[in-house]
Amino acid sequence: xxxxxxxxxxxxxxxxxxxxxxxxxxxxxxxxxxxxxxxxxxxxxxxxxxxxxxxxxxxxxxxxxxxxxxxxxxxxxxxxxxxxxxxxxxxxxx
Amino acid sequence: xxxxxxxxxxxxxxxxxxxxxxxxxxxxxxxxxxxxxxxxxxxxxxxxxxxxxxxxxxxxxxxxxxxxxxxxxxxxxxxxxxxxxxxxxxxxxxxxxxxxxxxxxxxxxxxxxxxxxxxxxxxxxxxxxxxx
Numbered sequence: 507x508x509x510x511x512x513x514x515x516x517x518x519x520x521x522x523x524x525x526x527x528x529x530x531x532x533x534x535x536x537x538x539x540x541x542x543x544x545x546x547x548x549x550x551x552x553x554x555x556x557x558x559x560x561x562x563x564x565x566x567x568x569x570x571x572x573x574x575x576x577x578x579x580x581x582x583x584x585x586x587x588x589x590x591x592x593x594x595x596x597x598x599x600x
Numbered sequence: 601x602x603x604x605x606x607x608x609x610x611x612x613x614x615x616x617x618x619x620x621x622x623x624x625x626x627x628x629x630x631x632x633x634x635x636x637x638x639x640x641x642x643x644x645x646x647x648x649x650x651x652x653x654x655x656x657x658x659x660x661x662x663x664x665x666x667x668x669x670x671x672x673x674x675x676x677x678x679x680x681x682x683x684x685x686x687x688x689x690x691x692x693x694x695x696x697x698x699x700x701x702x703x704x705x706x707x708x709x710x711x712x713x714x715x716x717x718x719x720x721x722x723x724x725x726x727x728x729x730x731x732x
Contacts, residue, residue, distance in 0.1 A: 514621050517621070517625055521625070521628045521629075524628065524629070524632040527632070527636075528631075528632050528635040528636065528639075531635060531636060531639040531640075532635060532639055532648060534639070535638070535639035535640070535642060536639075536644070536645040536648070538645050541645050541648055544648075544652060545635055545648060545652065548631070548652055548655050548656070548659075549628055549631065549632065549655075551659060552624050552625075552627065552628040552631075552655070552658075552659055553628070555624050555659060555662055555663065555666070555696075556621055556624050556625060556628075558666065558693070559617050559618075559620055559621040559624070559666060570696060571695070571696065574695075574696055574699050574700070577703075578699060578703070581703075
């Protein structure tokens with residue numbers, strides 16, 4: 507579709523590797539899986555967008571969209587869980 | 601004439617998409633370096649948020665370039681099938697951009713909230729407030 511050739515695909519592979527390293531490092535440094543997952547998914551999204559720049563196939567588009575949807579779902583779930591855990595007030599009285 | 605236009609637009613699309621790819625790549629590499637720096641220095645989990653925020657901005661900018669490429673491509677899409685495919689790609693990129701901007705706004709709000717909690721309002725205890 508574009509004249510960029512296979513270069514963005516190779517770069518996307520490299521960014522995927524960086525995502526794994528950064529996610530592992532964030533997990534080791536902070537011991538917070540939610541944050542490490544966010545870091546991993548951020549960089550994986552960058553890799554997906556780079557892959558879109560080369561030959562936007564349905565698979566690559568679906569992958570990038572799935573990463574965004576997954577990130578929002580996990581983020582919303584973790585925030586909801588965090589609010590429940592952090593809220594000291596007892597549940598509604600009857 | 602049409603062939604010339606198609607050729608020119610093809611070159612422009614390549615240039616614009618290359619710009620988008622460069623922006624995304626630079627953002628990813630910069631964010632990786634910052635993540636490593638923050639992780640190694642042990643600044644804590646809060647230090648990761650501004651880096652993620654900046655990476656999100658880079659990704660949104662790269663997406664804007666890719667969308668610009670899609671808009672250019674509509675000028676020369678020859679068949680209805682190609683145009684439909686292009687519309688689907690552009691729609692998905694627009695959705696990605698929308699969700700990304702929402703995430704950026706949310707993280708920015710969290711950073712502002714944390715900053716407000718960290719620095720108490722100096723005016724609050726001093727001035728009881730005017731009665732209107």
